[in-house]
Amino acid sequence: MIDSEATSQHKTPAGQAEGTPAEFSEAVESMHRARLRPEITLGTIRPPQRLAPFSHAIGLEVNVADDQEIVAQDSDGDSFGRLILLHDPGAEEAWEGTMRLVAYIQADMDHAVASDPLLPEVAWQWLTEGLSRSGAEHTNLGGTVTSTTSVRFGEIGGPPSAYQLEMRASWTATGNDLTTHVEAFATVLASVAGLPPEGVTELHR
Numbered sequence: 001m002i003d004s005e006a007t008s009q010h011k012t013p014a015g016q017a018e019g020t021p022a023e024f025s026e027a028v029e030s031m032h033r034a035r036l037r038p039e040i041t042l043g044t045i046r047p048p049q050r051l052a053p054f055s056h057a058i059g060l061e062v063n064v065a066d067d068q069e070i071v072a073q074d075s076d077g078d079s080f081g082r083l084i085l086l087h088d089p090g091a092e093e094a095w096e097g098t099m100r101l102v103a104y105i106q107a108d109m110d111h112a113v114a115s116d117p118l119l120p121e122v123a124w125q126w127l128t129e130g131l132s133r134s135g136a137e138h139t140n141l142g143g144t145v146t147s148t149t150s151v152r153f154g155e156i157g158g159p160p161s162a163y164q165l166e167m168r169a170s171w172t173a174t175g176n177d178l179t180t181h182v183e184a185f186a187t188v189l190a191s192v193a194g195l196p197p198e199g200v201t202e203l204h205r
Helices: 022-031 119-134 179-193
Strands: 040-045 054-062 079-087 099-109 138-151 161-173
Touching: 022 054, 022 079, 022 179, 040 179, 054 179, 079 179, 099 138, 099 179, 119 138, 119 161, 119 179, 161 179
Parallel strands: none
Antiparallel strands: 040 054, 054 079, 079 099, 099 161, 138 161
């Protein structure tokens, strides 16, 4: 899922193309300095085009090995996220800044969690609290949380029912160091994936 090839107006976090603003280069490099828990991997992915003069994107995946003691109790499948950095020196007024972060998380859930009517509110609280606790200074935060149920009929493979949560959010970073923003995003992904708090060991089911 994570693609090592980036296609924005830069080459790599360490080697930006000529003409790239220094503040954008600094922001990109800071995203890759984030310290994540071992179950989450981070890589550069292809960013969307034409949304801003400069863009960079990272993908995060939750990977729990079969032989690990930590088990995601609230997830029946894959969990992943994308965090896109948009930089537009001319968007100061619209964004309340020049660095806009666009986040997306998707996770398969089990029925017990997905059936909770408060799940969208709780998931959004994970984001707001995560940004606050990490010290990720930001403005203009907004987004949606969607909980869906899919029921399979007829000759189609897979479980009879599947439950999924999607979060879409965006906010403006008030500085160029985005390390804490990535770490907060990873914390939300871990919560959505049902991982136990760091340092807590759970037994296999």
